[in-house]
Amino acid sequence: xxxxxxxxxxxxxxxxxxxxxxxxxxxxxxxxxxxxxxxxxxxxxxxxxxxxxxxxxxxxxxxxxxxxxxxxxxxxxxxxxxxxxxxxxxxxxxxxxxxxxxxxxxxxxxxxxxxxxxxxxxxxxxxxxxxxxxxxxxxxxxxxxxxxxxxxxxxxxxxxxxxxxxxxxxxxxxxxxxxxxxxxxxxxxxxxxxxxxxxxxxxxxxxxxxxxxxxxxxxxxxxxxxxxxxxxxxxxxxxxxxxxxxxxxxxxxxxxxxxxxxxxxxxxxxxxxxxxxxxxxxxxxxxxxxxxxxxxxxxxxxxxxxxxxxxxxxxxxxxxxxxxxxxxxxxxxxxxxxxxxxxxxxxxxxxxxxxxxxxxxxxxxxxxxxxxxxxxxxxxxxxxxxxxx
Numbered sequence: 001x002x003x004x005x006x007x008x009x010x011x012x013x014x015x016x017x018x019x020x021x022x023x024x025x026x027x028x029x030x031x032x033x034x035x036x037x038x039x040x041x042x043x044x045x046x047x048x049x050x051x052x053x054x055x056x057x058x059x060x061x062x063x064x065x066x067x068x069x070x071x072x073x074x075x076x077x078x079x080x081x082x083x084x085x086x087x088x089x090x091x092x093x094x095x096x097x098x099x100x101x102x103x104x105x106x107x108x109x110x111x112x113x114x115x116x117x118x119x120x121x122x123x124x125x126x127x128x129x130x131x132x133x134x135x136x137x138x139x140x141x142x143x144x145x146x147x148x149x150x151x152x153x154x155x156x157x158x159x160x161x162x163x164x165x166x167x168x169x170x171x172x173x174x175x176x177x178x179x180x181x182x183x184x185x186x187x188x189x190x191x192x193x194x195x196x197x198x199x200x201x202x203x204x205x206x207x208x209x210x211x212x213x214x215x216x217x218x219x220x221x222x223x224x225x226x227x228x229x230x231x232x233x234x235x236x237x238x239x240x241x242x243x244x245x246x247x248x249x250x251x252x253x254x255x256x257x258x259x260x261x262x263x264x265x266x267x268x269x270x271x272x273x274x275x276x277x278x279x280x281x282x283x284x285x286x287x288x289x290x291x292x293x294x295x296x297x298x299x300x301x302x303x304x305x306x307x308x309x310x311x312x313x314x315x316x317x318x319x320x321x322x323x324x325x326x327x328x329x330x331x332x333x334x335x336x337x338x339x340x341x342x343x344x345x346x347x348x349x350x351x352x353x354x355x356x357x358x359x360x361x362x363x364x365x366x367x368x369x370x371x372x373x374x375x376x377x378x379x380x381x382x383x384x385x386x387x388x389x
Contacts, residue, residue, distance in 0.1 A: 007135045015128055017084035019118065020091040021209055022135055029088050036085065043093055044227050052086050056093030057231060063113025064106070064239050097235060099216045100228035102363035106239055111209045119202040123195040133197065136204040140197070145186065152185040152197040159183040162203040170196075218368060222361040223351045233288060233356050237322070240290035256366070258358035259347065260331050261285050263338040264299075271302050277326065277334035283315050284323035288356060293319055327354045 007023045010016055016028040032038070042049055055076065077083040091114075098110045122132060133140045141153045156178065163171040170176075170188065177184040185196040257265075264282040267274050274282070279300070286296040293315055300311045328347075331337045339347045346352060346361055 008131050010131060010135075012128075013084050014078045015131075017078045017087040018121065019132060020088045021114065021118065021205060021212075022132065023208070024135065025088070029092055032085050032088055038089070040096075040224075040227065043089065043096070049089075052089045053093055053231075055086055055090035056097065057235070059090060059094045059113070060097060060110060060235050061238065062117075063110045064235060066109070066113065095213065095216070097228050097231045099213050099220055100225040100360065101232045101236055102217060102225070102360060102367050103236055103239075106236060107210070107213060109239065111206055111213070114209060115202045115206040118205050119198050122201060123192070123198040126194065129194060129198075133201060136201050136208070139182075141182070149187050150193050151187075152193045153179075153182040154185065154197065154200070156181050156183050158204075159200070162200050165203050166199065217364070220364065222346075222349065222357075222364060225360050225364055226351045226357045229354060229357050229360065232360060236290070237288055240287075256359045256362040258355040259339045259344060260328075260337055260355055264336070268299055268303050271304055273304050275334065275336070277331070278336045280318065280323065281326045281331065281336060283318040285325040285355060287319050287323070288325055289359060325355060329353065331355075 010022070010024045013028065016022065016025050019025065020029060038046075038049070043052070076087045078087050094110065098107055101107075122129060125132070130140070130142070137154055137158050139155045139158075143151050143153060145151050156173075159173065159176070163173065173183070177186070185193050185200065187193045187196070254262075261282065264274055264278045267278075268282070282299060283296055286299070293312075296315050296319075297308070297311050300306055300315075303311075326334070326336070328337065341348060346358060349361075352358060352361070
């Protein structure tokens with residue numbers, strides 16, 4: 001994409017904290033971690049970084065719930081060093097949770113939330129608009145028209161790449177003034193020229209966030225992702241409740257199920273009388289991975305003591321009270337772990353102490369497998385190279 005070959009230097013730490021996704025933001029965040037001797041482990045559980053974790057989770061909640069406005073994190077006072085660190089590292093913390101989930105819907109929601117927030121802030125930020133725009137576009141010029149309004153002109157190559165992703169007649173090239181390879185973004189329909197330019201820049205920010213996340217996910221191993229299991233489970237659970245009417249959670253793909261969950265489902269389907277721990281685990285785990293109550297109730301249909309009303313009530317209680325699924329040690333103690341040492345290499349990992357971590361690891365491996373598979377375009381190009389006309 002035609003981003004600048006070199007981006008402008010930014011010395012304003014408050015600006016870098018407000019827009020941590022800027023290309024210049026990576027070195028700023030890295031310096032904050034180094035200067036304050038903060039490791040990933042600290043970011044996960046150090047008591048003195050609790051405010052950062054809370055802000056990071058609130059940013060995620062804003063994105064998942066698609067909150068209007070600038071979001072709760074906009075209330076941070078970035079005129080102080082603590083405020084700047086909280087704002088910037090909360091963004092990093094939220095990104096790490098999203099990457100550790102390997103959940104495409106959560107990734108998409110977070111990117112939309114962060115890029116929309118940037119769009120709103122940038123549209124109101126006349127002081128810093130030029131330097132931020134120059135960080136994402138290959139060029140931008142401000143010109144005052146005959147009415148005294150500011151028009152924003154950008155290179156056609158940027159407009160052609162980004163505008164098709166925006167709906168509306170305004171964004172069709174045939175409807176824009178063009179001069180010597182530059183496209184005019186002028187005011188209209190109650191929106192300023194700067195607001196229009198901000199909307200276009202939002203698409204570049206969206207691309208940048210996705211690329212950054214995919215790079216992190218490609219480098220993230222099972223052990224690292226497992227460190228974020230608790231916040232991942234909380235935010236994925238919230239996302240599941242928010243979008244029940246949408247496609248099933250990726251975690252609900254049967255190939256991702258851990259042996260303990262697969263075993264409970266299979267035994268009930270065969271009419272085996274699964275014990276109390278196994279039944280509670282099955283219902284709680286189903287809720288955690290985004291299955292609807294009706295789907296969970298169906299798992300019990302072949303149980304020897306099945307009663308539809310009783311099952312619906314008991315499953316409903318587990319969903320309403322948001323039961324946390326049993327961990328591996330509790331399942332082993334209650335004879336609900338079907339795996340012996342050496343039977344499943346993933347279960348043998350020291351860090352895998354909860355079935356939900358099993359699913360995240362499976363998702364990560366599937367993500368990397370999908371990245372490694374050649375696309376139709378790659379195959380076509382390879383074929384063309386091997387058989388030149």
